[in-house]
Amino acid sequence: MPLELIDDPSLGSDKREGLWTLNFGPQHPATHTTLRLVLQLDGEMVIDAEPDIGFLHSGFEKLGEVLDFNQYVTIVDRMNYISPLANEIAWHHSVEKLLGIELTPRCKYIRTIFAELMRIHDHLLCTGTCVLDLGGATAFMYAFNEREAIYEICERASGQRFHTSYTRVGGLLYDVTDDWVDMVKKYCKNFPKAFRDFEGLVMKNRIFVERTRDVGVLSKEDAIAGGATGPVARASGVVRDLRRDEPYLAYDELDFDVCASQGGDCYARFQVRMMEMLESIKIIEQAIDKLPSGPIYASGTGKETIPDKREVYRSIEGLIHHFEGIMPNRQMASPKDSVYAATESPNGELGYYIVGDGSFRAYRARTRPPSLLHFSLFARMMRGCMLSDVVAVLGSINIIAAELDR
Amino acid sequence: MSTAASKHDLSRFGSEVMRFSPRQCDLMIVAGRVVMKMLPVLQRIWLQMPEPKWCISMGACACSGGVFDTYSVVQGIDRFMPVDVYVPGCPPRPEQLIKSILDLQAKIQSGGTVNAREFKLRVLPEGPSRFDEEELIRIRERNGFKLEDPKYDPVH
Amino acid sequence: MSNQPSTNKAVPGSTTQMESTKASLVAALPGIELTWSVFCSQDRVVFPAGSLMKVLQAFKAAGFDQLTDLTAVDLLEYGSASDRFEIVYCLLNVDSGLRLIAKTHLSEPDLTIPSATQVWFGADWLEREVYDMYGIIFDGHPNFKRLLLPQEFQSFPLRKDYPVKGRGERHNFPVVTRAES
Numbered sequence: 001m002p003l004e005l006i007d008d009p010s011l012g013s014d015k016r017e018g019l020w021t022l023n024f025g026p027q028h029p030a031t032h033t034t035l036r037l038v039l040q041l042d043g044e045m046v047i048d049a050e051p052d053i054g055f056l057h058s059g060f061e062k063l064g065e066v067l068d069f070n071q072y073v074t075i076v077d078r079m080n081y082i083s084p085l086a087n088e089i090a091w092h093h094s095v096e097k098l099l100g101i102e103l104t105p106r107c108k109y110i111r112t113i114f115a116e117l118m119r120i121h122d123h124l125l126c127t128g129t130c131v132l133d134l135g136g137a138t139a140f141m142y143a144f145n146e147r148e149a150i151y152e153i154c155e156r157a158s159g160q161r162f163h164t165s166y167t168r169v170g171g172l173l174y175d176v177t178d179d180w181v182d183m184v185k186k187y188c189k190n191f192p193k194a195f196r197d198f199e200g201l202v203m204k205n206r207i208f209v210e211r212t213r214d215v216g217v218l219s220k221e222d223a224i225a226g227g228a229t230g231p232v233a234r235a236s237g238v239v240r241d242l243r244r245d246e247p248y249l250a251y252d253e254l255d256f257d258v259c260a261s262q263g264g265d266c267y268a269r270f271q272v273r274m275m276e277m278l279e280s281i282k283i284i285e286q287a288i289d290k291l292p293s294g295p296i297y298a299s300g301t302g303k304e305t306i307p308d309k310r311e312v313y314r315s316i317e318g319l320i321h322h323f324e325g326i327m328p329n330r331q332m333a334s335p336k337d338s339v340y341a342a343t344e345s346p347n348g349e350l351g352y353y354i355v356g357d358g359s360f361r362a363y364r365a366r367t368r369p370p371s372l373l374h375f376s377l378f379a380r381m382m383r384g385c386m387l388s389d390v391v392a393v394l395g396s397i398n399i400i401a402a403e404l405d406r
Numbered sequence: 407m408s409t410a411a412s413k414h415d416l417s418r419f420g421s422e423v424m425r426f427s428p429r430q431c432d433l434m435i436v437a438g439r440v441v442m443k444m445l446p447v448l449q450r451i452w453l454q455m456p457e458p459k460w461c462i463s464m465g466a467c468a469c470s471g472g473v474f475d476t477y478s479v480v481q482g483i484d485r486f487m488p489v490d491v492y493v494p495g496c497p498p499r500p501e502q503l504i505k506s507i508l509d510l511q512a513k514i515q516s517g518g519t520v521n522a523r524e525f526k527l528r529v530l531p532e533g534p535s536r537f538d539e540e541e542l543i544r545i546r547e548r549n550g551f552k553l554e555d556p557k558y559d560p561v562h
Numbered sequence: 563m564s565n566q567p568s569t570n571k572a573v574p575g576s577t578t579q580m581e582s583t584k585a586s587l588v589a590a591l592p593g594i595e596l597t598w599s600v601f602c603s604q605d606r607v608v609f610p611a612g613s614l615m616k617v618l619q620a621f622k623a624a625g626f627d628q629l630t631d632l633t634a635v636d637l638l639e640y641g642s643a644s645d646r647f648e649i650v651y652c653l654l655n656v657d658s659g660l661r662l663i664a665k666t667h668l669s670e671p672d673l674t675i676p677s678a679t680q681v682w683f684g685a686d687w688l689e690r691e692v693y694d695m696y697g698i699i700f701d702g703h704p705n706f707k708r709l710l711l712p713q714e715f716q717s718f719p720l721r722k723d724y725p726v727k728g729r730g731e732r733h734n735f736p737v738v739t740r741a742e743s
Contacts, residue, residue: 026444026447034444034447053709054441054443054708054711054712055441055444056439056441056444057443057478057710057711058441058474058476058478058479059474059476059477059479059719059726061695061720062476062477062719062720062726063473063476065726066726078473078496100602163496163497224627224656225627225683226682226683227628227629227630227684238656240659245659335601336641337601338601338635338650338663339601340604340652340661340663349630351630353631353633355635355640357639357640358641363635363639363640364635366631366633366635366650368630368631368633368652372687372688372691373688375687376684376686376687377684406710442712442715442732443712445735446735449735449738452738475727476727476728477719477725477726477729477732478711478719478728478731479732480735481733485733485737486735486736487737487738488738
């Protein structure tokens with residue numbers, strides 16, 4: 001950023017001589033998935049960047065109008081596939097708000113633990129792969145070690161290591177067992193040591209610091225007006241965290257700090273992500289100690305939720321209730337109204353705007369993807385940086401193409 | 407990604423060297439769904455890869471469109487491209503991907519020949535067209551050179 | 563690096579704050595019909611599309627400095643609806659945490675409304691996406707073209723009269739065979 005622009009972007013394109021255009025992607029190692037950038041370069045300096053997206057647009061929102069509230073969770077999973085459970089929690093948070101379902105305490109705590117595990121999951125991959133792109137393969141291996149442990153925790157709870165489809169309207173697919181609790185406790189115990197290794201390898205690495213400090217600066221005003229949320233906004237000094245400001249799940253009963261920084265550059269974004277991982281571990285430790293016993297399905301007044309499996313197999317009422325919950329023509333009606341509800345996903349504010357039309361499927365299921373808003377700010381961050389910084393900035397705002405394009 | 411990382415470690419089977427330029431590759435792994443906008447890009451990448459080359463279609467979404475039966479998702483890349491090995495699962499476990507690479511190695515070993523007879527049918531050249539000497543002569547003539555000029559050397 | 567302690571919790575939709583914001587908005591927009599409603603402790607307002615720019619600027623002046631989301635709904639099969647499209651602006655006041663959902667309605671054939679990019683520049687891609695999916699034209703947008711789908715795509719897929727499986731666009735590609743590659 002400190003370099004001064006030779007070129008004047010306010011001039012028309014015919015007067016801006018000496019610029020050349022570079023096509024970046026859609027198949028490029030640093031984009032991880034598929035996105036394309038058309039860069040205007042003056043020598044090695046980026047004058048303008050025009051992202052071209054949609055290489056993974058698969059019609060998620062159209063599917064949301066076809067599948068019912070429980071079925072759509074399998075699709076939502078595949079949206080931000082590096083933290084799938086965070087999307088499920090966000091989706092069912094909105095659905096439950098529309099249907100007016102209050103969760104049981106145990107379900108709230110389990111979802112909170114998973115939401116925080118997913119935050120660690122996401123931040124590890126984001127930092128690990130960005131360091132890989134900047135030339136350090138070791139940190140990536142360290143990060144993936146920790147991720148594998150989280151995969152195993154997910155697998156123990158839901159039977160799937162990746163796309164878990166674990167949440168249901170008003171509950172969860174299965175209850176967790178005692179050995180799952182032990183696994184999480186063990187993870188919390190082991191994580192700080194692995195984190196220290198990882199942090200020492202990355203955050204004090206001279207090359208990494210030089211390549212990320214003062215690179216891709218996003219000012220506070222731009223962050224607010226451009227719709228940045230989550231770690232990207234907090235690194236620019238916008239101290240806003242939905243877990244604190246609009247508490248959902250069990251967050252109002254847990255004690256944690258909101259991590260923020262003033263720098264607005266790539267390094268600040270990494271710092272925020274690093275600190276958030278430790279805060280997440282703090283939250284998980286508290287939540288696993290407080291984990292209440294009891295049912296995981298909200299029994300509710302109506303038939304919105306599917307009953308607990310034990311009830312299904314042992315009583316005729318439970319079986320009928322389950323049948324009515326599963327059969328598409330027997331389900332409860334959603335109110336004819338719309339609701340917007342958001343959760344703090346690892347990447348930022350992940351919201352769903354749902355319009356109900358009286359059936360058990362959404363009339364309109366709009367996703368508010370944090371990646372889309374962040375990536376639209378990319379050109380602003382990039383102006384005046386060098387070509388080699390593109391990779392660092394892309395990594396620091398954590399663009400997930402499946403979430404970006406839906 | 408997890409396949410190549412520390413726990414599952416693809417390099418145990420000697421297949422971990424990733425090249426992100428298609429011109430240095432002999433195996434393309436199509437991971438995840440392919441949509442309308444991406445398919446022409448994918449076909450171009452495939453055409454850019456040098457022979458011999460193979461393709462693994464990884465995951466239900468690439469094999470058949472998977473759960474995404476929508477307007478923009480291609481229902482199986484094998485409708486438009488050759489595929490050697492299909493890996494089921496959404497997403498496949500790392501073990502499955504490793505197995506698919508081993509299967510592909512077995513397939514090549516059982517069907518391959520030393521002088522690559524099986525690729526004889528593929529005759530079209532790859533990448534940019536061959537250098538045309540006539541074109542160079544025409545360019546030089548346009549610029550004032552004469553073929554009869556004793557100093558003129560059409561190759562250099 | 564600063565760790566902000568979790569103090570001064572902003573209460574979402576805090577009634578007194580919302581009431582004063584509402585009052586200031588009504589005072590700033592004389593003669594414009596604003597219909598307020600509350601559902602799930604969320605405040606919503608419906609305003610006429612004709613006075614869109616004035617209303618959005620008043621929202622911004624009232625402290626809603628972030629456009630969280632901009633989307634549209636096709637009301638073709640929505641029972642009692644009289645207009646075809648609903649444009650939804652989700653607004654947020656970053657300091658106080660107040661949220662407001664503002665809606666306006668549009669009908670065919672004139673699907674043109676002014677762009678919100680002059681008010682919040684974050685509306686840029688969101689408006690392009692709405693155009694991509696619904697064909698609503700935002701007048702005054704700096705770079706108005708499709709965002710997600712290919713530029714040559716003809717339909718607007720999230721409209722209710724467009725089938726989920728498309729109209730065969732996904733099968734319309736040349737085939738590359740082993741022999742020719």
